[in-house]
Amino acid sequence: MNRFWVLLCAVVLWCADAILLPGAEVVINVVDTATDAAVPCRMHLRDSAGEAVLSETLPSYRDHFVCPGTATLDLPAGEYTYEVERGPEYVAATGMFTVVDGAKKDVAITIARITDMAAAGWWSGELHVHRDVQDIELLMQAEDLHIAPVITWWNNRNVWKDQAIPEQLLVRFDGNRFYHLMAGEDEREGGALLYFNLTRPLEIIGATREFPSPMAFLQTARQHKQVWVDIEKPFWWDVPIWLASGQVDSIGLANNHMCRSRMYEDEAWGKPRDEQRLPAPRGNGMWTQELYYKILNSGLRIPPSAGSASGVLPNPVGYNRVYVQLDGELAYDAWWAGLRDGRSFVTNGPLLKVTANGKLPGHIFKAKANGPFDVNLVADITGRDEIDVIEVIQNGEVVQSLTPNAQSFSGELPAITFDRSGWFLVRVRCKNPRTFRFASTAAYYVEIGDEPQRVSKSAAQFFVDWVEERTARVKLTDPQMRRAVLKHHKTAREFWQDRVKAANAD
Known part of the structure; x- marks a missing residue:
């Protein structure tokens, strides 16, 4: 009997030794080529089987972790591949390394900026973050993100249920980065509304799928003059009810169905598209665009927003983001004011700077009635993905397009003409077979004569x-x-x- 147990223990130890491969300490250092200094970043690390490798000490989620520029890992022997990113303004670094049993491994990685949007007055933000508050500063630094309200209450979940609400809800750090601790979400049968800049959660705990109406909470929130309300996606069933109320501020054109490595190809429990006309994988993205254009065609002027739902869906923080143009340094309230004015573009890849007759997105052109109004467009587009097409959208229709077959474009776009009032924007779509990789300016508006708005x-x-x-x-x-x-x-x-x-x- 004793011999049996000795043999059994020997077998167990042999199996454990076979499963737990010997390894070594791996120190990864990521440096910005321009500054030669360590730079916060996001790392997608995979073993030889293609499985994601996460960190036990750094913020990790799904298939990646973020680090302040240095990460120390204990890894089994074997081969590893990596992708390192820092938002869309940096080139992605890729490579591989081998871990040998017992031999410490140092891995040096460099990443380079494509462009510096903040230096040009464009400041990034995103409106759908479900990550832990204690991780948000490093997450924002790793994505080079400047504005990120954190959702701390969401239907029956409330971070503040058993703890005091902080006196300081708006936090500024790293010079010009801001996050707010009182973002919230009402997500039920009619869809999702996102709430920002409140001082305490709405009393939403206990609400059922249909009752009370989301409008009841929306009307309560509107009693706070600083509140911002975002329609999280254009295809939610209650969108026409929310729009008709006049109490919403923005709508998610770059939303969480658009993910870094895939699409959520249906509309969840929202208004479905015609999948024959708009097939996967890009059909949901095109449906989102079409619905937004119908809103603009109905005469409503509502700026686009962006959100990734990191913490719920498989996106990094800031994958979908909105850039707002400001004169001078970033201020939190000024960023929201710029978003309201439409001096912005949304993106999950290409960086899209456009002027129309020298004006930024959101501008309202006023023209006399005695002749056509011509619009001359200039674009500066950079990014990591090859551009599929640059499109000028006028009153919901593609009226001009270019196919540069490059990752960047700088120059004039084909001009457009208005005989009557209307709107236009510029959209870029990229060649990515797995997801809807795009950017879009907010709309410009043209008012001709006594007809201030076009209503279709x-x-x-x-x-x-x-x-x-x-x-x-x-x-x-x-x-x-x-x-x-x-x-x-x-x-x-x-x-x-x-x-x-x-x-x-x-």
């Missing part, structure tokens, strides 16, 4: 029909609850019907 009848009718579809989906059986929810649908229906009547374009 078909776009407005699209939202009338959408409200009808949404109303039919409400399954509340309690009469009082049903009335409380559907009164907002009725108001929205009337709003969009009035838009149809006021339309001045097809």
Whole structure:
């Protein structure tokens, strides 16, 4: 019997030794070529089997971890590959190294800037961060991100439930980086609204899928003048109701269905697209664009935003981001004001700087009625991906396009002309077979003569029909609850019907 146990222990120890391969300490140093100094970054490290290798001591998530420029790991012997990134303004570094049993390994990696957007007055931010507050500073530095409100309450989850709310909710660090601790999310049957710059969470715990209406919380939030409300994605079922309220500030054009290495190819529980017309993997991205253009065609002027949902979906922080142009140094309130004015572009790859007749996105051109209005466009585009196409979108239609077959472009785009009031923007799509890699400016607006805004009848009718579809989906059986929810649908229906009547374009 004793001999049996001795043999069994020997077998167990032999198996354990076979599984736990000997290894060594690996020290990885990442240096910025311009400064020759260690630089915070994100690392995707994989072993010879293609499995992600994470750090036990640094912020890690899904397939990556971030480091302040140096990472020390204990790794089994074998071959490893890496990708190192620092947001879209840096070239990605790739390579491999081999770990030999018992031999300490030093790995030196250099990364180089493509461009310095902040030096040109463009400041990056993103509006959908679900990561731990204690990690946010390093996460932002690793992604070279300047604005990042952190979602600390979300339906029945509330970080502040068992701890005091900090007196200082806005934190500035590293000179010109800001995060706010009171971002929140109401995500239910009608979709998701994101809330920013409040002083405490909304009383949303206990809300069911349909009741109370998201409009009840939206109206409460609007009692705080500093609040910013973002429609998280354009295809959520309640979008036409939220838009009709006039109480939302932005909408997620670069959103979390667009991921670094893949797409979420459906619309979750939102309004579905025609998958025959808009097939995967890019169909969801194009549907998002189409819906945003219908909003603009209906005469509403709402700027685009960006969010990645890191901490919930497989994105790094700041993968989807919005750049806002400011004169002078970054200030937190000024960044939000610039976002409201549309001096911005959204991106998950290419860096897109555009001027139209010398003006930045968001500009409103006012022209006399006695002739066409010409727009001359100049673009400066840089990035890591090869450009598939540069498109000029006018009143929702692609009217000009270029295919530079390069990673960058600098120069004039084909001009466009307006005979009547309308809007336009510039979009870049990249050659990436796995995801919708793109950038888009916010809209420019053209007002000609006594017709200040273009209102499309078909776009407005699209939202009338959408409200009808949404109303039919409400399954509340309690009469009082049903009335409380559907009164907002009725108001929205009337709003969009009035838009149809006021339309001045097809």
